Amino acid sequence: MTTMRKSRKRDRILEILRGTRSHPTAEWVYGRLRRESPHVSLGTVYRNLGQLAEHGIIKRIDFGSAVERYEANILSHHHFVCERCGSVADLEVPVDESLTRKLSQAAGVKADRHEIRLYGTCAACARKGRKG
Amino acid sequence: MTTMRKSRKRDRILEILRGTRSHPTAEWVYGRLRRESPHVSLGTVYRNLGQLAEHGIIKRIDFGSAVERYEANILSHHHFVCERCGSVADLEVPVDESLTRKLSQAAGVKADRHEIRLYGTCAACARKGRKG
């Protein structure tokens, strides 16, 4: 993680992201930024979003990898995701179906299911030492 | 969603997936399948995994899109994901931090945070009609 110098582009990218309630893609941010900086490159947007995320100023939301994963267990269940190696494991705990209704009502949305993801370090990675 | 004929390859793909507790990628399944069918193509694996998922026989785990999304809200919060259009919205409900510990203990893993994702149909999509 390198130190961050100040940059007009990055500032604007952050402002754009802060100015929306949606959870935009890099492409969307690029489109917005291009209105004021027609020559900005998509690479710059990716680089800056990545840096901002690395510094904890914004968040990237996905499973930590863009790769699709599949599982044969189609019963509702939750997952544990290792933030070091990206491995995924099923949680051996019962799913509280009523939580979907409770959360939906509280949040004012219409959902028919929910999934919980626990994030941490898996046993294998923990064994390999504490450095990141 | 087309009808599914029986196919040796698809049967094996399903068996391979059922034979692991990991949550493999298409590439991983491909590697396994190639041990017994050296000429199988990656396209076949993708097509079959996709079909099995479409028919609800297996599950695909991700946000419904392989595109990375970013958000400026770095405080812990949950999300609502529309299964029609893939849009993501923050849930305006407080996060129960103690749930991380409770779930971790019950599942026997070491996690330091959790995230809940509600899945359903967003208001905009619901308005556009019931067909899907």
Add this chain to the structure above:
DNA sequence: TTGAGTGCAAACTATTTGCAACTGG
């Protein structure tokens, strides 16, 4: 001055698709 930031284009990776041959019902 010097290392970070940028535009541009090329490279990469994961996934999808067109096509001709094959196969199950």
Add this chain to the structure above:
DNA sequence: CCAGTTGCAAATAGTTTGCACTCAA
């Protein structure tokens, strides 16, 4: 026989990277 399945290769889509140039500290 006919629609679904497959291998192969080419095409996409999203993301990353090398390079030369610019800019901030």
